[in-house]
Amino acid sequence: MEQANLTQPAGPAPGAPTPDLPVRSGGRAVSVGGVLRKNGPGEAPGTQNSIFDVSGLKVFYGSFQAVAETTMQIREHEITALIGPSGCGKTTVLRCFNRMNDLIESARVEGTIRYHGVDIYGDQVDPVEVRRRIGMVFQKPNPFPKSIYDNIAFGPRIAGFKGNMDDLVEESLTRAALWDEVRDKLKESAYALSGGQQQRLCIARAIATSPDVLLMDEPCSSLDPIATLRIEELMIELKRDYSIIIVTHNMQQAARVSDRTAFFTVDVKETGMRTGRLVEFDTTDVIFTRPHQKQTEDYITGRFG
Numbered sequence: 001m002e003q004a005n006l007t008q009p010a011g012p013a014p015g016a017p018t019p020d021l022p023v024r025s026g027g028r029a030v031s032v033g034g035v036l037r038k039n040g041p042g043e044a045p046g047t048q049n050s051i052f053d054v055s056g057l058k059v060f061y062g063s064f065q066a067v068a069e070t071t072m073q074i075r076e077h078e079i080t081a082l083i084g085p086s087g088c089g090k091t092t093v094l095r096c097f098n099r100m101n102d103l104i105e106s107a108r109v110e111g112t113i114r115y116h117g118v119d120i121y122g123d124q125v126d127p128v129e130v131r132r133r134i135g136m137v138f139q140k141p142n143p144f145p146k147s148i149y150d151n152i153a154f155g156p157r158i159a160g161f162k163g164n165m166d167d168l169v170e171e172s173l174t175r176a177a178l179w180d181e182v183r184d185k186l187k188e189s190a191y192a193l194s195g196g197q198q199q200r201l202c203i204a205r206a207i208a209t210s211p212d213v214l215l216m217d218e219p220c221s222s223l224d225p226i227a228t229l230r231i232e233e234l235m236i237e238l239k240r241d242y243s244i245i246i247v248t249h250n251m252q253q254a255a256r257v258s259d260r261t262a263f264f265t266v267d268v269k270e271t272g273m274r275t276g277r278l279v280e281f282d283t284t285d286v287i288f289t290r291p292h293q294k295q296t297e298d299y300i301t302g303r304f305g
Helices: 090-096 127-133 148-158 165-175 195-207 225-238 251-257 284-289 294-300
Strands: 029-032 035-038 050-061 064-075 079-083 107-115 134-137 213-217 243-247 260-268 274-283
Touching (some): 079 251, 090 243, 090 274, 127 134, 195 213, 225 243
Parallel strands (some): 079 260, 134 213
Antiparallel strands (some): 029 035, 050 064, 260 274
């Protein structure tokens, strides 16, 4: 697996190949160091390469341990779901993948997360570059107080994009299945959109900077069933070009859209301290139909949680 170069403060402009980093090509082949490598015979995208290797990950807030030691491997071009009861550390783990926990003063992360072979918590790694390559969509739609067009163009402008901005905006909105609905009102406020449209706008904004990975923290929790279905369909389409990690409390959603599922639970100490712990990580089919751990089966069948 080729190593990523995460020491660049800003990285290349959106749409340009990134040195030392696999470049997507419709989910069918990737360019590594300028050499096009196709998937091997019989290999589906995501079955042969990991994008994250997590080893011994622990998260603390001051002296409080929020997440116990966690080891897992996230594969390319797959949707990985993190499920479990409230307070089990799902979102805390998700935020580790693009170093969002760095923004919390008391947070401390131990262990390693290797992204394309590079420890993203290494001393020479620029967290801004990490977040450019690993985008995030939050629980509630959070469009900027700008026009629809400027919401999409904001990130590329900051990154120094030199190409045709109109084309980039159209491409991003098209990929987010929103272009046909907003093509005639790009200069209108993003706040005029419905909740589901705003969330798809946020997804379009995230992919406009050409990330490699999308993190989604309960992206459908505030949406109605129809808007939720649109987001789920969009996720399945996007995994051809991106690797997606999603936190969800909706087990049916995890079963519908994910390729692999990680189940977390909460260990409560005598002092009342609650620490999240990874119980089981496997293909979604295994987790939902024949889990290896009784705790997983109890949660999936509704006996607790």
